[in-house]
Amino acid sequence: MKKVVKIYKPTEEETELPVVDGVKCGFPSPAEDFSDMRLNITREIVKNPASTFYARVSGNSMINDGIGDGDILVVDKSVDPYDGCIAICYVDGEFTLKRVERHNDHLMLIPANKAYKPIHITEDNHFTIWGVVRYVIKKL
Amino acid sequence: MYALADCNNFFVSCERVFNPGLNGRPVIVLSNNDGCAVSRSNEAKALGITMGVPLFKIRDIVEKYNVAVFSSNFALYGDMSGRIHQTLRQLAPAIEIYSIDEAFLDLRGLEQTDLDAFAKKASAMCFKNTGIPVSVGVAPTKTLAKIASKYCKKRPELQGGYFLHQKEDIREILKTVPVEDIWGIGRRYSQKLHTYGVHTAADFVSLPPEWVQKQMSINGLRTQNELKGESCIDFLGIVPPKKQICVSRSFAREMYDTGKISEQVSLFTSMVCEKLRRQKSACHQVIVFLLTNRFKEESPQQYESRMFTFPVAASSTLEINRVVLKELSFLYRKGYGYKKAGVILTGIIPEDAVQLNLYDNLDRVKQSRLMKVMDQLNERIGHGTLAVATESREGIKMNRQRLSPQYTTKWTDIPVVKSSR
Numbered sequence A: 001m002k003k004v005v006k007i008y009k010p011t012e013e014e015t016e017l018p019v020v021d022g023v024k025c026g027f028p029s030p031a032e033d034f035s036d037m038r039l040n041i042t043r044e045i046v047k048n049p050a051s052t053f054y055a056r057v058s059g060n061s062m063i064n065d066g067i068g069d070g071d072i073l074v075v076d077k078s079v080d081p082y083d084g085c086i087a088i089c090y091v092d093g094e095f096t097l098k099r100v101e102r103h104n105d106h107l108m109l110i111p112a113n114k115a116y117k118p119i120h121i122t123e124d125n126h127f128t129i130w131g132v133v134r135y136v137i138k139k140l
Numbered sequence B: 001m002y003a004l005a006d007c008n009n010f011f012v013s014c015e016r017v018f019n020p021g022l023n024g025r026p027v028i029v030l031s032n033n034d035g036c037a038v039s040r041s042n043e044a045k046a047l048g049i050t051m052g053v054p055l056f057k058i059r060d061i062v063e064k065y066n067v068a069v070f071s072s073n074f075a076l077y078g079d080m081s082g083r084i085h086q087t088l089r090q091l092a093p094a095i096e097i098y099s100i101d102e103a104f105l106d107l108r109g110l111e112q113t114d115l116d117a118f119a120k121k122a123s124a125m126c127f128k129n130t131g132i133p134v135s136v137g138v139a140p141t142k143t144l145a146k147i148a149s150k151y152c153k154k155r156p157e158l159q160g161g162y163f164l165h166q167k168e169d170i171r172e173i174l175k176t177v178p179v180e181d182i183w184g185i186g187r188r189y190s191q192k193l194h195t196y197g198v199h200t201a202a203d204f205v206s207l208p209p210e211w212v213q214k215q216m217s218i219n220g221l222r223t224q225n226e227l228k229g230e231s232c233i234d235f236l237g238i239v240p241p242k243k244q245i246c247v248s249r250s251f252a253r254e255m256y257d258t259g260k261i262s263e264q265v266s267l268f269t270s271m272v273c274e275k276l277r278r279q280k281s282a283c284h285q286v287i288v289f290l291l292t293n294r295f296k297e298e299s300p301q302q303y304e305s306r307m308f309t310f311p312v313a314a315s316s317t318l319e320i321n322r323v324v325l326k327e328l329s330f331l332y333r334k335g336y337g338y339k340k341a342g343v344i345l346t347g348i349i350p351e352d353a354v355q356l357n358l359y360d361n362l363d364r365v366k367q368s369r370l371m372k373v374m375d376q377l378n379e380r381i382g383h384g385t386l387a388v389a390t391e392s393r394e395g396i397k398m399n400r401q402r403l404s405p406q407y408t409t410k411w412t413d414i415p416v417v418k419s420s421r
Helices: A040-043 B012-019 B041-045 B058-065 B074-089 B115-130 B140-155 B167-178 B187-195 B201-203 B209-227 B258-278 B317-331 B364-381
Strands: A053-060 A072-076 A086-092 A094-102 A108-112 A120-121 A127-137 B001-008 B027-031 B035-041 B068-070 B095-098 B102-106 B134-141 B161-163 B243-253 B282-294 B303-314 B338-350 B415-420
Touching: A053 B243, A094 A127, B001 B074, B001 B115, B001 B140, B012 B027, B012 B035, B012 B068, B012 B074, B027 B041, B035 B041, B068 B102, B068 B317, B074 B095, B074 B102, B115 B134, B115 B161, B134 B140, B140 B161, B167 B201, B187 B201, B187 B209, B201 B209, B243 B282, B243 B415, B258 B282, B258 B317, B258 B338, B282 B317, B303 B317, B303 B338, B317 B364
Parallel strands: A053 B415, A094 B415, B027 B068, B134 B161
Antiparallel strands: A053 A072, A072 A127, A086 A094, A086 A127, A094 A108, A108 A120, B001 B102, B001 B134, B027 B035, B095 B102, B243 B338, B282 B303, B282 B338
């Protein structure tokens, strides 16, 4: 059987030559040692990536605490709820955003808007704190 | 010492994190194309819904008991799994990811600590960070760690963690473990063992080692030694590159049109090539397969595949796709309804070990630069930003009618919190 062997000639395309970093004539940039330091907003607001979630606000019951309709919440589930924290709560079948106050035998979920009433939480309620809000992102 | 962290009813648990109203209710998650139940809540298990049962067989139960049914939301499960792994990494010097919902931890060097407390703490941390319940078993071997994890799954009083190490405890627990539940003993071997009157892990351990090796090869012997507390299965901190990579899918319904099928197969090719390059490999062979629906016995049936061998190991989507489409055209027959297709890459070697061929007429440097740009763009802007023209732009058509939102991977899908009551 006849075998065909193709022979290729070198292409005439341009060849790029690498630029060697070390050989420069000018004064070296004094900023060189400080590169890689540009600020990263995620690194600032997300302390625990494994436990940080985002959620969107619907409604204005927390407006006087600076949280309005459409804002994005940065929630860290690993943070222990504390007295007075603003948290995503799960109450009787739905998620709601409120400030959580600890009282003797019950919790109060306090809105930040006079049009809404505080919610009284006792053992009879189906209640969990889903996560504590750490930051609010709002578009102006 | 080793630990196994195993997420309880993982897919169901992921759905429950973002939908707490599902707690206490029977919930199931279905396989691709909404076929079978692949994850079940304890309530669903109690209703007799078995692993892998097709949805159409349990319609009555689903309706009668108001079972919540979900399509597989892999974007969500993948992200939640990553969060669990991230949490575990903070706790142990090394972890080995075994599957989407299981990871081994290497605890060598931590023998002085209270490992029962460690197991409970690991479970609590995973739950706190993610809301996913995780069972952590600690034991002298991986096989025993699996058993310990399963043991504490059924006992809430252990608080998600159990350290199995006392000889008497191991002996007692092995009596309760059926052979088919032992890690590494497949269904075939457990059937065989049952015929010899070996029903539990304790029975298996008491068999003469020579018999085990003769009947079940060295792997069976290894499992036996592991159950005796002698560690034989290595810890794989770094996952070795896969020797075979496959992307295949069932179509939502039978496809007859060669153009439509080519689009889908082209998309599979592009996905499988991306996987290949991600693990920094190249492949010598590509296999394409095309299957008709075997449940439709009255229609013409075809299950065929074709393989192509590259003269020089390939990794470029363009090069591989060209071959795949050509092979596909040999497989395709008009009038056949195809239900599934796939692309497999084998003969995989590291990309820096590719043997060049004197008569190679492809500019490999240029190709590899092009692929690098393509991969980077697709990673940054989203899959399919830069694609081969033959590949389907609509993605894989899957039946996913009960899909929950991608709560953690898509801005338009993040949970909504009411602030209006």
